[in-house]
Amino acid sequence: MESLFPGDASRFEAVAKRLLDARKVSVVAHIKPDADAVGSACGLAAGLRSIGIETDVFIGQTYPHPGNLSTVPGVAAVTYGGTLPDDGLVVTVDCASIDRTGLLAEPIAANPGRVVVIDHHETNPGFGATNLIVDSESTTTIIRELFSHLGVVMDQDMAYCLYAGLVTDTGNFRWGTPRMHTLAAELVSYGLDTRQIALDLMDSMSALDLRIMGSVLADMQTYREKGLTVSVIAVPAESLARMSQTAVEQIIDYARALQGSDVGVVFKQQAPRYWAVSLRSSVIDVSQVAKALGGGGHVPAAGYSAYGTQDMITRELLAALPG
Template identity: 50%
Template sequence: MSLYAEAAAIIRPARKIAVVGHIRPDADAIGSVCATVTALRQLGKDAAGYIGQSHPFADNLLSIPGADEVILSDELPEVDLITTVDCGALDRTGSLAEDIGRRAGATLVIDHHSSNAGFGAVNLIVRDAESTTTILGRLFDVLEVQIDRHIAHCLYAGLLTDTGGFRWGSAAMHTFAAQLMRTGIDIREISTDLLDSGSVADLRMIGQALSRVAVYQAGEHRVAVIVADHDLLASASLSAAEGLVDFVRSLDNTDLGVVFKESAPGLWHASLRSNSVDVSRVAVAMGGGGHIPAAGYTACGNADEVVAALLAQVGR
């Protein structure tokens, strides 16, 4: 039995299902949650989406249909099945991790992170998929879900953003995008909402952050680093903060880009990107995870300490 068939088999008998995306969600996480909830409801299931954090996610993600119904919570109701989407490890479910861990036997994991070892009864992990939404597209075919305009919008949101606006990925991503476009979704509006929207405050933050870029030698690697402290990020949107890493992905004469974002004093979220280095291995060594070209982890300390720790790891 294929992994898709196994996933469909655990979904079919369930009547009440909780769909969980990762904390600090991006468009692939929210798009996956909303697409899955809508698809399950189409199948007659009682489904709801959850994120295991108390603070709101980025405003631009509310443009994804159903995002305003996603519940921010530290506990899940009694359900027949928990389905996690785009969660590369159990701890990425945030405050819901302990609850999900206790109910691993009734958990379906759907993901594409290369570092994901699986933490459910069924683990539908396709590591070479461009986005979790592309995996869902195939699963919905197995479940005979009708991909309507609402679901297509959600799936396209994840595909668009996890491929950097279709700048990397396989030929299959274009075929899938074309399938979704045939439902009548407005791809220009989706792109504007998720990639191009911003404010004057965002632009000022980005300018200040870029002025701080520094390049370090770490062993055989050249690493471009941006440090965005708590005070700097306080005036900007979450989407602008998350987008900083795209500026250091492929700078001349570097092979690795990193942004440290201080979400609270002394607490940093590191985003790693590279076109030539397997950054998932670096992130795993630092306690995080991700994909070969894109990964992340959390660190504690002052700015000098977290940068030094990363460079030491990269240089090994």
């Protein structure tokens, strides 16, 4: 396959060399994983195992992945918790900052010399000795390019993992560059059932999901600040606990697509006074807004964590908008 990142060959070669020189690799995906995190982690692990490198996948939280990710090959073998092997390389995938590694942040920070960071978030500060941070549609897109430098021969399971990250992080191919279609065409050629993958990862919701979504969306608030229309959707903790991950992602997509809105915001209450915030916009660079508030992400999609009442964090967000 033709290179997806023709200008970055030397960077990919350097990372491939570190991996090929390793006898053991621990791949770390971010906490509260999505399909790109799990797909890139499990896909990379499968690829490394296929060329004889002992590899396991870790996520630094005590609870398992969302149910909609259960069809991703290899996800059932992920290890959860705060412990990493003392030997070998540690490769983080799709972790925009070290805090996204959760309970594993401390052991990773303790020995950055053995850490390789692979990510597509432009705001990633590069917390490893080796950092492959490339602006891309998904981290799985980077993994596919890396496979070419590693000499990995893909199979259907690897293709499924990489496609899972690609299709979800591009919103079903609604945003990205022509590169995403080039990669999708290759991955589909491995016999993937793309309709079923979409149903499993993004489309399957229960009647309860729909009822909760309706009540959450009905409470949306709209603000006018610095010449921008900002639509804020808050998901209380009790609603979040009862909803599937698919339904939560749908709410975030609604925030992005709302007509007449310049910035879509979803506050997801994790605990009393603690919120995970998702930002979406096609008008401003929300990665800079998120960065100012301690987070990061991409120009059209970013996030951060916030502490306080809903009113407090709304005011902090509005004050951080450009203008």
